[in-house]
Amino acid sequence: MTLLCWIFEVVIVLGLLLIADVLTLQNVLLSIEPKVVPVGQSSTLICTYDLQDDALYTVKWYRGRYEFYRYTPSEYPNSKKIFPYKEINVDEEASNSTQVVLRNIDFVLSGNFTCEVTTDALHLTTRYDIKPMLVIQPPETAPTISVFGEPLDYGDLLRANCSSPPARPRASLTFFLNNYTVATSEPLLPHHYQRSEWSDLGLVIRLYAEHFDDGRLILRCVADIENVYHEEAVLKLGSAREPVPERVSAQNAGITSSLRAMLRLVVFLEIILLMSIL
Ligand SMILES: *[C@@H]1O[C@H](CO)[C@@H](O)[C@H](O)[C@H]1NC(C)=O
């Protein structure tokens, strides 16, 4: 009998909790735009949430475990609270109950951000979402290509290097020969993201007829960082199969020399004619 009562009570309580759950705060969602930021730029962190029947008590913002911004409507007119932290520059004007704007973003901010929403009144509910931000330093100049062994013919070995100046994280490189991918740099491991490094990619490929596009060889090296940085170098390689205009100029030379010969002949005939008249 007591056991039955106890089970009944548990069911009731669980049911109430479930109902309470349905009627309170839901769908706390953090989005960071942009989430890959060049160093020194700005980013907006947007926290959306569905309060249901509840009232908002507070929204807290964290970088890692450090709270840097808090919005508490009940504390009006001091609803916005900024906790100073030397690398975090909150734009107070642009920040409110659903977003926080960060300016002049430092490298150390790469990592997880959290928005944590707490509701007031009947049920004190807290929910949060975590999203990462990546701060990058793009290379100062575009990539460069160096090539050996031109001009190139069928069966020749094409050797090339592509190099992109230091960046954080380093740029990933891809070689394209006549728009076909012929080499790609290895994917970057996450623990290398905090380092500034040169990128180098070597290419060694034996060339066959199918590599030539109507005799032409166009080599491209593309440098990318996380869809934020994109630069390329393009080089037209010396090709032994290129339709060069030598034949045309030889024909021109032929015409000129036969013209010259004809002129000489005319002069010669005129001299003979002149002599016979005399
Ligand atoms: C916060 O500011 C942004 C940009 O001005 C605006 O779109 C958004 O509606 C504001 N949020 C609230 C709750 O007022």
Ligand SMILES: *[C@@H]1O[C@H](CO)[C@@H](O)[C@H](O)[C@H]1NC(C)=O
């Ligand atoms: C960031 O959060 C994700 C999941 O929320 C976690 O897997 C990851 O370890 C966190 N990264 C850091 C640097 O704390």
Ligand SMILES: *[C@@H]1O[C@H](CO)[C@@H](O)[C@H](O)[C@H]1NC(C)=O
């Ligand atoms: C390409 O890079 C490799 C390794 O750094 C180097 O040994 C080689 O001489 C370079 N070749 C060219 C053509 O720059």
Ligand SMILES: *[C@@H]1O[C@H](CO)[C@@H](O)[C@H](O)[C@H]1NC(C)=O
């Ligand atoms: C390579 O692609 C570019 C643009 O994607 C195009 O303009 C160019 O004609 C292509 N070249 C060859 C050789 O296919």
